[in-house]
Amino acid sequence: MPSAWITHVGHAMPGPAVAQREFATWMEPRLVPGTSVARWRRFSERVGVAFRHSVLDVFGAEGQAFWPIEGREPPGTAERSRMFDRRALPLAVSAVSAAGIRDLSGISHVVVATCTGAIAPGLDIQLVEALGLARSVRRTVIGFMGCYAAIPALRVARDACRADPSAKVLVVCCELSSLHLQAGPSDDALLAACLFGDGASAALVAGGDAPGPAAVRIVGDASALIPDTSAHMTWYAGDRGFVLGLSPAITSSLSRDLGRLCADMLPPGVAPSQARWIIHPGGPRIVDVAAKTIGIDESHVAASRRALNQGGNRSSGTVLAILADELTRPWSGPMGMFAFGPGLTAEALLLERLP
Structure with missing residues (x-):
């Protein structure tokens, strides 16, 4: 079967870094009435995030509008959508540039x-228009899958390259989560407000023979829709932005299928501890449970924790941001990539870097 290779990967985050401690303090007077300040502080300190980025001028007029002091209404979903339309493209183009294509x-x-x-x-x-691509380019949009969407996107790219080894597929994951962060009052809203950041990732997937020493081959994939968990994570359009719903049972539910999913994907004779891993950092507890369930140690998840700490959860683009970082380091052999999202859905991808 023809091979598909990830030949270039890049990631971009907008604007200056926003320090978690500074944002947490700034947000306190903006929390929705009835919101527990103590819980907000606890979440902010425990999510493993030190810095994040936003397409908004967080501490300027835009931040004041999106998270107003009591008495003013925050923007509606239509205004947030228009902001996405204006701000997503420059960030996505920056990610393509960072990939070095x-x-x-x-x-x-x-x-x-x-x-x-x-x-x-x-x-x-x-x-297509900004990059001057051919008007005949085939386009696919993967929407509302959440944090695991990069893996289906890479799967689409792989299948295109297998069907036509001359294909070159540009994959772009662009998430502006800060446009939808809510200032309470629910725990779900508070957790999202101190966890998610903005970012875009780009990857080029090509068919044919090994295109260079920096390339990684897409070897295989696996997917699991975990039974009886559809209410554990939700993401829907509300009146004032998209709304996230989370259940405390997410980690225990993922642990049911994750170990088998990842073990079955690895080549025969390769133990999980022998591979490198990219675990989508949905939060520090998710990384803890994933490492324990897969059977890997802290060294295997250091890159995931570093990504979370320095940029927060950037939804679909996070695993590609980690891959871009990993490809700057010397290693060869198998690599597992795992992400999860609404469904509950668990997605995994097996990559290989040649010596």
């Missing part, structure tokens, strides 16, 4: 994943 003329397919903006014509068309 020198020749865009041969790109045959574009796959865009996002769950933080829903507008048409969308980011896929904007990218």
